[in-house]
Amino acid sequence: MKKFSFTPEKLSIGLFAFIVLGISISTTVLPKKESSENENRDLAEFPSLIDERKLETDGFFGAIKWNYLVEREENSFMDDFETYFSDHLVGRDLWVEAANTLSRLSGKQEINGVYTVDNQMIQAFREYNKEETAKSLAAVESFAERFPDIPMSFMLSPTSQEMYKEKLPSYAGLLSEKEFIEECYSQLEKVTAIDTLSYLSEHKNEYIYYRTDHHWTSLGAYYAYCSAAKAMGYTPYGINSFNVETVSTDFRGTLYSKTLDSRVPADTIDYYHFADGDPAVKMTCIDGTKTTEYDSLYVREFLNVKDKYSSFTGSNVPIVDIKTDVENGKSLLVIKDSYAHSLVPFLAKHYSRITMIDMRYINTSLNNFINVSDYDQALFVQNVMTFTEDSALKKLALTK
Amino acid sequence: MVFSSLTFLFFFFLPVTLLIYYLVPKRFKNIVILISGLIFYSWGEPIYVFAMILSTFIDYTAGRIIAKYDDKPKIRFICLIVSLVMNLGLLGTFKYLGFIINSLNGWFGWTIPNPGLPLPIGISFFTFQSMSYTIDLYRRNIKVQKNAVSFIAFVTLFPQIVAGPIVRYEDIQNEIDDRKVTESMLASGISRFIVGLGKKVLIANNIGALWTQVKALDYSTLSAGTAWLGILAFTFQIYFDFSGYSDMAIGLGKMMGFNFPENFNYPFQSKSISEFWRRWHMTLGNWFKSYVYIPLGGNRKGKVRTVINILIVWALTGVWHGAAWNFMLWGTFFGILIVLERLFLGKILEKIPDFFSWLYTFVLVVISFVIFEGVDPRITDFGTIFSQIFTYIGAMFGANGTGIDNFAINSFVNYSVIFALCIVGSTDLLKRLYETVKEKAPKWVMYGMPVLQSGVMLASVAFIATSSYNPFLYFNF
Incomplete structure (x- = not known):
C-alpha cells in the first residue's frame, strides 16, 4: 500500500470539501428563521411546487405547479429557490458583516448609503426629486388654505448628516440639508416654518442623534420640542424639569441594520418624565385592521425586541389618538413621520388631545378618518430623509 | 444558472453532482454529466432546453451519417448543410430575428410584428460547439462519436454550457470516453x-x-x-x-x-x-x-x-x-x-x-x-x-x-483598492510570483496556498450572501 503523504493538494481538497459540505449541510439541516430582525422583513418561504389544495382532488401530478416550474424569468421556482437558499444561508448576518468589513477595508466609505465616522452612523442625503417635494409643499399650503382657522406649523428636521457634515468627505457629493430646508421653507406662506435646525445645531455636541439609528434621541427631540413650542406660542418646560429614565443601553437601530457594523457602540434610550408627573393618557393606535389601547405613551414591550425606537408611542400606524388629563381643552393635529414619536411625549403636557397622522398609510381624504376642524392647531413633523424619499404629503390634497 | 449562485455552490451542483460523479463507476460518469447538464441548463431555461436537445440530436445523427457514408460526398455534404442550417437557424431565430425586424421597421417605417423571442441562455455557445463537431467530422479531422450519451454529454457538459470557453469536440475527443481525475488535477x-x-x-x-x-x-x-x-x-x-x-x-x-x-x-x-x-x-x-x-x-x-x-x-x-x-x-x-x-x-x-x-x-x-x-x-x-x-x-x-x-x-x-486589484490582476505578476515561490521558497510555504484560497472562497460567499441582504426601514412600506 502506498504511504499516505499530506500534500498541499490534499489540504486544498480537504478545505474545499469542508467549506462546501459544511455550508450546504448546516444550511439544510439547521432550523430556519421566519423573519430577519435586522432587515425588518419576513424571510422567503420554501417555494413549493405542489399546490396542496389540489392534492386531494387532482392527485399528485395534477397538483404540480407546472407554470411555476417553466416560468423563465423572475418569480420562477428557480429564482425563488435561490432567494430561499440565500435568505436562510447559515450565519447569514455574519457573512454580510464580513463582506461589509471587507468593503470598508477596501476603502469604501459608504456602505448601503450609510457613512460611519467617529462612532456615528450617518445616512447620506444625496438626491431628491424637486418636483415631488414641490408637490408635497403645495399640498401642505392648500391644506392650510382649506382650514384658515387652524394655525399650522411645519417642522422639517435635519438628520444627523447636517450635524456631522464636517466629518464627512467634502467630495462625497452630499447635499446640504440646511439649504434644502431653507429652500422648502421659502415655499411656505400660510404655514409657519419652525427653525428646528438652529436649536439642534446649538447642541450638536450633545447626544442628540442615535449613533446607530436614523432618529433623534429623546434629548434631540427635546430641543425640537423647544423650537416647536416657540413657534406655537407657549413656553417649553426647561431641561431641568425632567427626570431621565434610561430604559435600554443596547439599542442597535436601522443604520446598524444597514451596515451590521458592530464596532459602533450600542445606543441608549432615555425616557424624559416630567418631574411634576407625566400626564395620564389614553393612547389609541389604529392600524387599519386593529385598534390597540395603551395607558402610556411608552410601549415598553418594544424594548425587548430589536425595534426599540417603537417604544415611543408604538410603531408607525396611520392614526394614533392620544387623550390626556390636561384640562386646557386644546387639541393638536400632528402630521408626522417617525421623528414625531419621541417628540410627542414632550407635547403631551400642553394638550388635552393629540392626534398623530401618518400620511404614508393614508390614501384617501383625511376627512374620512378625522374631522380636521376639531383641532386648534396643526403641526407637521417631517425629517429630510423621509420627506424626500416619500412624497406622502401630496395626499393631503385629496378631498375624496 | 450561474456558478456564483448559492444554489450552485452549496446545493445542486458542487456538493450533489460532484459527489455522485465521483461515486458512480466509470461507465456511468457520462450519464451523470448528461443529466446534471440538462438540469443545470433547464434551471435557467426550462423550455428552451428543447432547442438545445434538438440541436444535439440533429448533430449526432448528422455525424453518424457522415461517418457511415464516408465515400458518398453528396450525402456527407447534405448532412453538413442540414447541421449548419439548423444551428444557424436556431441562432438566427432566437438571437437575430427580433433585431432584424426592429432595424427594418425603424429604417423603413414598416410594422412587421416582432415575435419578441427570448434569448435562450448560452445559445451562442452551444450552437457553435455543436457545429464544430459536424464541420470537423466533414473535414475528417476527428473521429465520429457513436455513443449518443457521450455526444450529448459533450454538449451538455455543464461547466462550459452557459458562457464558454467554446470547447470544440476536437478539444476533448480523447477525454470524453476515457479520463481520470488525479489528486493534482x-x-x-x-x-x-x-x-x-x-x-x-x-x-x-x-x-x-x-x-x-x-x-x-x-x-x-x-x-x-x-x-x-x-x-x-x-x-x-x-x-x-x-x-x-x-x-x-x-x-x-x-x-x-x-x-x-x-x-x-x-x-x-x-x-x-x-x-x-x-x-x-x-x-x-x-x-x-x-x-x-x-x-x-x-x-x-x-x-x-x-x-x-x-x-x-x-x-x-x-x-x-x-x-x-x-x-x-x-x-x-x-x-x-x-x-x-x-x-x-x-x-x-x-x-x-x-x-x-x-x-x-x-x-x-x-x-x-x-x-x-x-x-x-x-x-x-x-x-x-x-x-x-x-x-x-x-x-x-x-x-x-x-x-x-x-x-x-x-x-x-472609494474604488482605489479595487482598481489596484484590477490592475495587478490583469497582469501575469501574481502568476510569476506564484511560480517563483513554488520553485524557491521552502516547501511548507505551499501549504499556505490552500489556506489563502479558502479565504478567497469564504470572502466570495460573503459577498454573494450580501447581495440578497435588503434591510427595510419600515414594515408594510
Missing part, C-alpha cells in the same frame, strides 16, 4: 475555480457597481475623470467577469477530468490590437479563424481579399456578442484596426518603445468598450448610436469642460 481544478469565483464576485461585481453609477448619469455632463473611471470600471468588469467565468469552467472541467482550452491570456498586456485578440476570448477567435476566415481564403488570396476577409470576420465577431448595431460597430472597429496593423501600423508598433505600443492598445481597447457598452443596444438609428458614442468619448477628453469633479474624486477614493 482535482486540486488545481479547485484552485482555478476559486480564482474564477473571486474574480467574478470580489472584483467584477464590485467594480461593476461604479460603472452602473456612471452609466446612469447624463453623458453630456460627465467630467473627464468620471468618464475615464466609468469606462475603465466597465473594461475591468467585463474582463474579470468573463475570464472569471472561464476560469470557473476550466476548474470545474478539471475536477471532472477534462482539460478545456484556455480562453484568456492576460489580454491587457497586449502591445497591439491583433495581439489583444490572440489573448482575449481565444476560443471564439480560433473558432472564427478555423470556420470562417480560413474557408474564406484567409490571407492567401491577395491583399484586397485579405482585408475583406478580416472585416467580415470582425463584423461577425462583433455581432456574435449581441444582436445590435453597436456590437457590429465594435467588431468592425477592431477589424479596421487589425487591417491597419497589417498594412503598416504593426511595423511602427514594433519599433516604438513597449510602453507606447501598450498604451496605444489599451486606450483603444478601453474606447472600444464605449461602443460596446455605452450605447443602448435597442437603438437602430446610426445617428443616435454615433452621437451617444461620441458624447461619451468627448467627455473622456474634456469636451464637457470639467477635468475632475467631486464624483470622480469620490469614485476614485
Whole structure:
C-alpha cells in the first residue's frame, strides 16, 4: 500500500470539501428563521411546487405547479429557490458583516448609503426629486388654505448628516440639508416654518442623534420640542424639569441594520418624565385592521425586541389618538413621520388631545378618518430623509 | 444558472453532482454529466432546453451519417448543410430575428410584428460547439462519436454550457470516453475555480457597481475623470467577469477530468490590437479563424481579399456578442484596426518603445468598450448610436469642460483598492510570483496556498450572501 503523504493538494481538497459540505449541510439541516430582525422583513418561504389544495382532488401530478416550474424569468421556482437558499444561508448576518468589513477595508466609505465616522452612523442625503417635494409643499399650503382657522406649523428636521457634515468627505457629493430646508421653507406662506435646525445645531455636541439609528434621541427631540413650542406660542418646560429614565443601553437601530457594523457602540434610550408627573393618557393606535389601547405613551414591550425606537408611542400606524388629563381643552393635529414619536411625549403636557397622522398609510381624504376642524392647531413633523424619499404629503390634497 | 449562485455552490451542483460523479463507476460518469447538464441548463431555461436537445440530436445523427457514408460526398455534404442550417437557424431565430425586424421597421417605417423571442441562455455557445463537431467530422479531422450519451454529454457538459470557453469536440475527443481525475488535477481544478469565483464576485461585481453609477448619469455632463473611471470600471468588469467565468469552467472541467482550452491570456498586456485578440476570448477567435476566415481564403488570396476577409470576420465577431448595431460597430472597429496593423501600423508598433505600443492598445481597447457598452443596444438609428458614442468619448477628453469633479474624486477614493486589484490582476505578476515561490521558497510555504484560497472562497460567499441582504426601514412600506 502506498504511504499516505499530506500534500498541499490534499489540504486544498480537504478545505474545499469542508467549506462546501459544511455550508450546504448546516444550511439544510439547521432550523430556519421566519423573519430577519435586522432587515425588518419576513424571510422567503420554501417555494413549493405542489399546490396542496389540489392534492386531494387532482392527485399528485395534477397538483404540480407546472407554470411555476417553466416560468423563465423572475418569480420562477428557480429564482425563488435561490432567494430561499440565500435568505436562510447559515450565519447569514455574519457573512454580510464580513463582506461589509471587507468593503470598508477596501476603502469604501459608504456602505448601503450609510457613512460611519467617529462612532456615528450617518445616512447620506444625496438626491431628491424637486418636483415631488414641490408637490408635497403645495399640498401642505392648500391644506392650510382649506382650514384658515387652524394655525399650522411645519417642522422639517435635519438628520444627523447636517450635524456631522464636517466629518464627512467634502467630495462625497452630499447635499446640504440646511439649504434644502431653507429652500422648502421659502415655499411656505400660510404655514409657519419652525427653525428646528438652529436649536439642534446649538447642541450638536450633545447626544442628540442615535449613533446607530436614523432618529433623534429623546434629548434631540427635546430641543425640537423647544423650537416647536416657540413657534406655537407657549413656553417649553426647561431641561431641568425632567427626570431621565434610561430604559435600554443596547439599542442597535436601522443604520446598524444597514451596515451590521458592530464596532459602533450600542445606543441608549432615555425616557424624559416630567418631574411634576407625566400626564395620564389614553393612547389609541389604529392600524387599519386593529385598534390597540395603551395607558402610556411608552410601549415598553418594544424594548425587548430589536425595534426599540417603537417604544415611543408604538410603531408607525396611520392614526394614533392620544387623550390626556390636561384640562386646557386644546387639541393638536400632528402630521408626522417617525421623528414625531419621541417628540410627542414632550407635547403631551400642553394638550388635552393629540392626534398623530401618518400620511404614508393614508390614501384617501383625511376627512374620512378625522374631522380636521376639531383641532386648534396643526403641526407637521417631517425629517429630510423621509420627506424626500416619500412624497406622502401630496395626499393631503385629496378631498375624496 | 450561474456558478456564483448559492444554489450552485452549496446545493445542486458542487456538493450533489460532484459527489455522485465521483461515486458512480466509470461507465456511468457520462450519464451523470448528461443529466446534471440538462438540469443545470433547464434551471435557467426550462423550455428552451428543447432547442438545445434538438440541436444535439440533429448533430449526432448528422455525424453518424457522415461517418457511415464516408465515400458518398453528396450525402456527407447534405448532412453538413442540414447541421449548419439548423444551428444557424436556431441562432438566427432566437438571437437575430427580433433585431432584424426592429432595424427594418425603424429604417423603413414598416410594422412587421416582432415575435419578441427570448434569448435562450448560452445559445451562442452551444450552437457553435455543436457545429464544430459536424464541420470537423466533414473535414475528417476527428473521429465520429457513436455513443449518443457521450455526444450529448459533450454538449451538455455543464461547466462550459452557459458562457464558454467554446470547447470544440476536437478539444476533448480523447477525454470524453476515457479520463481520470488525479489528486493534482482535482486540486488545481479547485484552485482555478476559486480564482474564477473571486474574480467574478470580489472584483467584477464590485467594480461593476461604479460603472452602473456612471452609466446612469447624463453623458453630456460627465467630467473627464468620471468618464475615464466609468469606462475603465466597465473594461475591468467585463474582463474579470468573463475570464472569471472561464476560469470557473476550466476548474470545474478539471475536477471532472477534462482539460478545456484556455480562453484568456492576460489580454491587457497586449502591445497591439491583433495581439489583444490572440489573448482575449481565444476560443471564439480560433473558432472564427478555423470556420470562417480560413474557408474564406484567409490571407492567401491577395491583399484586397485579405482585408475583406478580416472585416467580415470582425463584423461577425462583433455581432456574435449581441444582436445590435453597436456590437457590429465594435467588431468592425477592431477589424479596421487589425487591417491597419497589417498594412503598416504593426511595423511602427514594433519599433516604438513597449510602453507606447501598450498604451496605444489599451486606450483603444478601453474606447472600444464605449461602443460596446455605452450605447443602448435597442437603438437602430446610426445617428443616435454615433452621437451617444461620441458624447461619451468627448467627455473622456474634456469636451464637457470639467477635468475632475467631486464624483470622480469620490469614485476614485472609494474604488482605489479595487482598481489596484484590477490592475495587478490583469497582469501575469501574481502568476510569476506564484511560480517563483513554488520553485524557491521552502516547501511548507505551499501549504499556505490552500489556506489563502479558502479565504478567497469564504470572502466570495460573503459577498454573494450580501447581495440578497435588503434591510427595510419600515414594515408594510
